Amino acid sequence: MNTRRGIPLLVKFVAVLVGVYVGVRLVRPPLPSSLVMMYMTLTVCGVLVYVSIYAETWQEFSAPLVELFRGSPERGGLWQGGRQVVLGLIPLLLGFGVYQKVTPSFTPPAEQRVVHPAPPFEVMGLTNPLQQRPDRLQEHLELGARVYFQNCVYCHGDRFDGEGHFAHGFNPPPANFVDAGTIAQLQESYVFWRVSTGGPGLPAESTPWNSAMPKWDTMLNEEERWAVVLYLYHQTGWKPRTWE
Numbered sequence: 001m002n003t004r005r006g007i008p009l010l011v012k013f014v015a016v017l018v019g020v021y022v023g024v025r026l027v028r029p030p031l032p033s034s035l036v037m038m039y040m041t042l043t044v045c046g047v048l049v050y051v052s053i054y055a056e057t058w059q060e061f062s063a064p065l066v067e068l069f070r071g072s073p074e075r076g077g078l079w080q081g082g083r084q085v086v087l088g089l090i091p092l093l094l095g096f097g098v099y100q101k102v103t104p105s106f107t108p109p110a111e112q113r114v115v116h117p118a119p120p121f122e123v124m125g126l127t128n129p130l131q132q133r134p135d136r137l138q139e140h141l142e143l144g145a146r147v148y149f150q151n152c153v154y155c156h157g158d159r160f161d162g163e164g165h166f167a168h169g170f171n172p173p174p175a176n177f178v179d180a181g182t183i184a185q186l187q188e189s190y191v192f193w194r195v196s197t198g199g200p201g202l203p204a205e206s207t208p209w210n211s212a213m214p215k216w217d218t219m220l221n222e223e224e225r226w227a228v229v230l231y232l233y234h235q236t237g238w239k240p241r242t243w244e
């Protein structure tokens with residue numbers, strides 16, 4: 001029965017999978033691995049449907065697998081040895097896959113991104129309207145604190161150092177406001193813009209677009225956003241950059 005076709009079905013099956021995998025991997029720009037996974041799952045399903053339509057094709061497809069797992073005493077020594085190797089490889093490969101998944105990688109991503117890109121023209125030179133009311137500073141700081149601890153602390157941390165509970169899940173990590181390299185370098189208008197538009201608002205030179213910083217302009221009103229900016233400078237002791 002196995003001699004009905006030139007190439008055994010199982011070999012064709014593997015060839016189709018390898019072919020589709022290589023094809024999908026060759027697509028440029030590279031596809032995300034979740035999508036590759038989806039294509040591969042669909043391919044496996046499709047090929048399985050194909051081989052299982054007729055009883056004979058299914059039998060031809062599955063017979064070598066059944067033989068492999070059950071063993072076949074009448075086969076020669078070479079086949080037996082090969083079978084041991086294949087059966088031994090299965091747990092080893094699985095173990096290796098799990099090991100690869102759980103070991104953390106400490107190598108930073110190769111891509112360079114512009115950390116502080118130029119903001120859009122409209123936001124340059126905006127001033128914090130809350131600075132105009134020094135008499136109500138306390139009230140604004142309280143609003144800023146509320147906004148911060150309700151929205152930002154999970155990522156940017158209760159010490160403003162970017163060490164919030166979720167921080168370690170993100171690359172790039174949440175900004176450390178205590179560090180001299182973040183808000184200390186920036187104008188208030190710039191910080192306001194970053195809070196308002198978040199990762200999605202970053203222009204092309206900052207790609208890869210993997211910033212987890214949320215976009216707050218649909219969730220916080222303008223006063224709340226200015227208040228949290230004011231609060232950040234107040235708490236860290238930095239002065240917003242000005243062009244004097």
Ligand code: HEC
Nearest residue numbers: 151152155170172173174175182194195199211212213228
């Ligand atoms: C889900 C996690 C998360 C939350 C919540 C979050 N951020 Fe961020 N934030 C980030 C990450 C990650 C970055 C760094 C990448 C970037 O610059 O977009 C960042 C960057 C920033 C920056 C830019 C600093 C710089 O040097 O360019 C500011 C300002 C900022 N966040 C303010 C806030 C404020 C204010 C809130 C709350 C209203 C907030 N963030 C909430 C993740 C978060």
